Amino acid sequence: MKLFYSKGSCSLVVRILINEIGIDCEYEAVNLATKITESGCDFLSVNAKGSVPALLLDNGELLTENVVIQQYLADTYQAYNLLPSADNFLRYRALEWLNFITSDLHKSFAPLFNSQIPEDLKDKIFKPLLIKKLDFINKHLEKNAYLLGEEYMLPDGYLFVILTWLARVGLDISNWPLLADYKKKVLAREPVQRSLKEENLIT
Template sequence: MKLYIKPGACSLAPHIALCEAGYDVETIAVDLAAKTLPDGSSYLDVNPRGQVPALALKSGRILTEAAVILQYIADQNPGAHLLPGYGTEDRYFTLAWLNWVSTELHKRFGPLFTPGTSEEAKQAARDGLMQQFAKLEARLVESNYLAQTGYSIADMYCFVVLGWAQHVGLDLSGFPRVLSYQARIAERPAVQQALREEGLL
């Protein structure tokens, strides 16, 4: 499989998942501003939406959207236990957390990374994120990971998004369980591998 990425972006989550699942993956860094690939060709020819991640499947089709790619990777190697099995209640509770990360964390960072966003809109985004971090802190009182079944694709995505806080000046020191959670995930060999491969270590 071939994964189109921007180092440190949400594409890092499926990169981690591929490492956790034991796949050899070719990563291709995309210049998102220019929408170009390293060879100068247009990334829009690969993914007309122009965003990362995009996963090139063996069939030649291109799968997009981080949350969906994560589910696909987990289902290709059930033995890696990245997502509970089809039809189980635990699967849907895990997917609920995955979607929470996508909608309540990831999307709230958007105004903070978008040039031209008003200070009022940025402050609203910061306030909203701090509220969500408080919810995550409360969750981590109950469980070491988002899902009761343990480490999953939801945690991979959450780990990546939490890493953006330092880049936009959000202080997580008031959330000790969140910081411990970040550190615990960062120590995983597959996470270390993905970070190294993206030049982030």
């Protein structure tokens, strides 16, 4: 199994999950600007979408889309502590959060990362939309240690990675004290530390 990734991007979520479960995996970095991998391969010949993460399975199948890869790995390796089985309604709460993070929160960063959009437009329109979503999650954490209660589960790794992007778009996480505490708590997990070190994001 091989994960195609880009340092610090949303593919970090999959690396964290791999380390949470304890799966053996190869990794190959992708330059998203040139679409060339670290081995010199044309990434578009691997994944025509040109995006990461992309997971090449041992049977030759390529799986794309972050949430789908996470669900596949959790189901395949029966990581029910991270994603409950289908007979447990909590599974659908986990998927609900995963979909909110990918479709609402993650997508809110796209215009803020776009250098073609004027900064004043980002400040007036796009940042307020993101702030509203962060306010919602911060309030949710008033009564929850993690997104789904007292235990770390699949959506928490995804939210953690998203929170690492805030400084890059000029937002201070200290404006959301509960989110700041939450980020520290997730950061303290050994699989998260290992994943960050593997991508040289911390020493």
